[in-house]
Amino acid sequence: MMEQITINTSEKKLLPKNALQSVTCGKFFEQFVDSQRVSPTKSHGLSPEAVATFRSETTDILCHCNPHNAVHAPETTHLVVGYVQSGKTMSFTGLTALALDNGYRVIIYLAGTKNNLLFQTSKRLKKDLIGNIAKNNNYYKIHSSPTINDLEDIVGHLESSDNPIILIPILKHYNHINKLVQVMDSSEYKSVMRDETVLIIDDEADQASLNNYGRKNSQEERTQEEEERSSTYDSILRLRAVLPGNTYIQYTATPQANILISMQDLLSPKSHTLLTPGEGYIGGKLFFGKGPNHDLFKGGLIIQIPNEEVFHKTRNPLERMPQSLKDALMFHILAVAIVVKWQAPDDITYLSMMVHPDNEKKWNKTFKGWIDNELKNWRKALRMPDGCDDKVDLLERFEKIFPMAVEYYAPEERPTFEQIKPYIAEIIHDKKVYLVNTDKDAQTEIEWDNYKMHILVGAEMLNRGFTVEKLATTYMPRYTTSATNADTIQQRCRFFGYKKDYIRSCRVFLPESSIVNYHAYVDHEEELRKLLRDCDSLDSVERSILLSPSLRPTRRNVLPVWVVNDKLKGMFAMQAFASRYTIEHNDKVVETFLHKHSNDFTVRPDTTKDRTHRWMKLEVDEAIEFLSDFNFKNWPDAQRKANTIRYLRYLSSEDNEEPLRYVYFYQMAFAAPPRHRSFDKDNRRLAPNTDLFAGPSSVTDSTNYPGDRKIVGSEDTITIQLHHIEFEGAALDFPRTAYTLAMYYPKQLATNYCSNIGNDIDDSDEDF
Numbered sequence: 001m002m003e004q005i006t007i008n009t010s011e012k013k014l015l016p017k018n019a020l021q022s023v024t025c026g027k028f029f030e031q032f033v034d035s036q037r038v039s040p041t042k043s044h045g046l047s048p049e050a051v052a053t054f055r056s057e058t059t060d061i062l063c064h065c066n067p068h069n070a071v072h073a074p075e076t077t078h079l080v081v082g083y084v085q086s087g088k089t090m091s092f093t094g095l096t097a098l099a100l101d102n103g104y105r106v107i108i109y110l111a112g113t114k115n116n117l118l119f120q121t122s123k124r125l126k127k128d129l130i131g132n133i134a135k136n137n138n139y140y141k142i143h144s145s146p147t148i149n150d151l152e153d154i155v156g157h158l159e160s161s162d163n164p165i166i167l168i169p170i171l172k173h174y175n176h177i178n179k180l181v182q183v184m185d186s187s188e189y190k191s192v193m194r195d196e197t198v199l200i201i202d203d204e205a206d207q208a209s210l211n212n213y214g215r216k217n218s219q220e221e222r223t224q225e226e227e228e229r230s231s232t233y234d235s236i237l238r239l240r241a242v243l244p245g246n247t248y249i250q251y252t253a254t255p256q257a258n259i260l261i262s263m264q265d266l267l268s269p270k271s272h273t274l275l276t277p278g279e280g281y282i283g284g285k286l287f288f289g290k291g292p293n294h295d296l297f298k299g300g301l302i303i304q305i306p307n308e309e310v311f312h313k314t315r316n317p318l319e320r321m322p323q324s325l326k327d328a329l330m331f332h333i334l335a336v337a338i339v340v341k342w343q344a345p346d347d348i349t350y351l352s353m354m355v356h357p358d359n360e361k362k363w364n365k366t367f368k369g370w371i372d373n374e375l376k377n378w379r380k381a382l383r384m385p386d387g388c389d390d391k392v393d394l395l396e397r398f399e400k401i402f403p404m405a406v407e408y409y410a411p412e413e414r415p416t417f418e419q420i421k422p423y424i425a426e427i428i429h430d431k432k433v434y435l436v437n438t439d440k441d442a443q444t445e446i447e448w449d450n451y452k453m454h455i456l457v458g459a460e461m462l463n464r465g466f467t468v469e470k471l472a473t474t475y476m477p478r479y480t481t482s483a484t485n486a487d488t489i490q491q492r493c494r495f496f497g498y499k500k501d502y503i504r505s506c507r508v509f510l511p512e513s514s515i516v517n518y519h520a521y522v523d524h525e526e527e528l529r530k531l532l533r534d535c536d537s538l539d540s541v542e543r544s545i546l547l548s549p550s551l552r553p554t555r556r557n558v559l560p561v562w563v564v565n566d567k568l569k570g571m572f573a574m575q576a577f578a579s580r581y582t583i584e585h586n587d588k589v590v591e592t593f594l595h596k597h598s599n600d601f602t603v604r605p606d607t608t609k610d611r612t613h614r615w616m617k618l619e620v621d622e623a624i625e626f627l628s629d630f631n632f633k634n635w636p637d638a639q640r641k642a643n644t645i646r647y648l649r650y651l652s653s654e655d656n657e658e659p660l661r662y663v664y665f666y667q668m669a670f671a672a673p674p675r676h677r678s679f680d681k682d683n684r685r686l687a688p689n690t691d692l693f694a695g696p697s698s699v700t701d702s703t704n705y706p707g708d709r710k711i712v713g714s715e716d717t718i719t720i721q722l723h724h725i726e727f728e729g730a731a732l733d734f735p736r737t738a739y740t741l742a743m744y745y746p747k748q749l750a751t752n753y754c755s756n757i758g759n760d761i762d763d764s765d766e767d768f
Contacts, residue, residue: 117203138164280500331507580734
């Protein structure tokens with residue numbers, strides 16, 4: 001008999017008030033887990049360690065949900081964050097089985113915005129939950145995209161004595177969702193579900209679900225009834241409104257928009273779960289040469305497309321097939337020959353290639369035409385007798401590419417070109433090229449097992465959620481000419497996934513600008529995941545997103561106007577003068593700090609005491625401790641401090657190739673009296689046009705002082721300056737002197753933080 005495991009959740013911190021007190025991992029969940037385990041007949045699957053992680057994370061998701069009978073509880077929203085192509089579908093499939101064990105009766109899946117994603121989800125649910133176990137048909141009932149005409153069937157299943165769970169995959173489109181609202185709002189449905197809540201699983205929850213009028217609504221004072229709503233967003237709210245006590249579970253690999261939308265938004269998540277990828281997962285860190293295994297391929301799996309061959313419909317509309325695409329195509333044929341034919345593992349009978357040139361369908365058709373013609377010509381050449389010029393020339397070109405195809409194989413594992421050559425023609429004969437567009441003539445159902453080599457050409461339908469099975473080669477010249485949305489470019493990474501067994505035969509062909517952006521994105525993603533991992537709640541995350549200056553977090557229209565962009569680049573003066581308490585507190589912090597490090601400073605001498613400063617290298621941990629203790633009460637500087645601490649933690653993480661070990665700390669004019677500065681007593685900040693920094697020496701001054709802004713340690717770490725000033729114009733009952741800080745972020749460490757701060761911000765903040 002299958003073991004049943006009950007997990008007590010009542011001791012978990014920060015769970016919703018109405019959360020489950022315990023979660024039972026019963027026969028249905030354990031049956032699903034067993035189907036995913038590694039076994040003698042199944043080399044790919046969950047190891048014992050991965051099973052424990054999967055069970056823990058799945059129960060964590062469910063314990064943040066309202067219980068199945070909590071119809072009087074407020075609805076709640078939970079965010080689940082994975083990597084691209086890392087197993088989010090397996091997570092919510094396992095969650096479905098766990099929900100059945102814990103009494104839930106209905107789950108709705110918003111399964112993407114395109115029919116191929118809806119089909120993919122429906123097929124996966126049926127395969128993984130019912131599979132070959134006939135009796136499971138009694139417990140899982142799938143109703144895809146139901147309308148009011150299907151009401152009788154759904155109610156019939158709900159009243160069945162087997163108490164099955166009803167699974168409703170539906171297209172994420174307002175028309176389909178509104179039809180489901182009709183079903184859920186019917187008296188017949190409400191009669192049988194009057195005491196039951198519903199789980200709503202939103203796959204790729206940052207896409208289409210959020211309100212496209214989020215920014216516009218925040219710019220104007222509007223009541224909830226007056227706010228504009230995009231169609232799909234409005235239909236989701238209508239669906240939730242007719243389902244009392246529902247839990248809305250957002251799955252995504254790119255949560256930037258979900259975190260940064262207004263916290264008053266009805267789809268703003270209140271809690272989160274971070275998913276751990278399985279052992280065989282290959283993601284951005286390995287592809288782009290970062291993290292613990294950065295030296296495995298040293299970024300060599302990424303091939304730069306020459307600038308003159310990077311297609312762009314206006315800047316470089318190519319008239320013929322670029323050589324780099326021919327090289328990628330040859331590489332892919334060799335990869336299929338090596339992996340599928342030479343190594344011939346039982347579970348890899350084909351490999352796929354993805355070509356993503358542009359968002360316009362006509363250009364995708366052009367690229368497909370080039371590929372079709374090239375393969376046709378190659379097949380004709382290979383039919384010719386040995387010694388024919390065309391055949392000899394073609395095989396020589398394949399032989400030229402061959403060293404790249406075996407570059408990362410151990411010498412003892414490498415075949416010779418002569419051993420692989422006989423397979424080339426066979427692979428070209430057994431191939432299929434697909435146009436994956438939304439056109440009527442495009443193919444969206446892929447016969448994966450019917451060919452040894454697949455080549456998929458397309459754009460948007462190859463983005464979010466679509467799984468390109470056994471993807472080995474990617475050719476993606478598509479890029480943007482302006483700042484890039486981080487979540488958009490990451491969702492194009494279909495080349496991530498479970499490909500450990502053939503990773504040595506994987507390559508990704510990208511333009512230079514895309515390579516730069518992906519390097520920046522990997523840094524951003526790992527910092528955000530570390531923060532989510534270390535925080536109990538999304539409130540603790542501070543709703544901030546670290547980004548390269550070349551990236552935007554997401555599309556602008558869904559974010560409220562008070563999301564601001566904090567640039568950590570260059571020198572910034574900060575103001576710690578909000579109250580008597582703030583100043584007196586900081587006096588004590590500085591006194592304690594300087595006493596502790598009195599013997600650690602080195603003097604930087606100059607002509608006057610006001611220009612003579614002292615400095616030291618301060619370990620990052622101590623810098624973080626000092627900044628944490630030092631108070632700012634105005635939002636811009638308080639947020640900058642918090643962002644700096646987060647950034648220092650990230651830069652000093654042992655996960656980095658070269659962790660940051662120290663910062664420079666300068667005590668400015670340490671032996672001089674406090675510097676006089678004009679003060680605005682009403683706003684408790686330096687008076688307008690008053691500079692914290694002392695300027696450079698004049699042209700007639702031979703001392704050549706560069707000015708305070710140039711007093712920094714080096715360009716490879718952050719500098720903190722401590723300033724002591726005396727107010728001119730302060731109130732009589734206000735302190736006469738105060739400490740404050742300035743921060744320098746060198747160009748090579750420049751980054752951005754985009755933060756949702758609420759709508760009470762200073763007018764001087766830069767509007768995102």
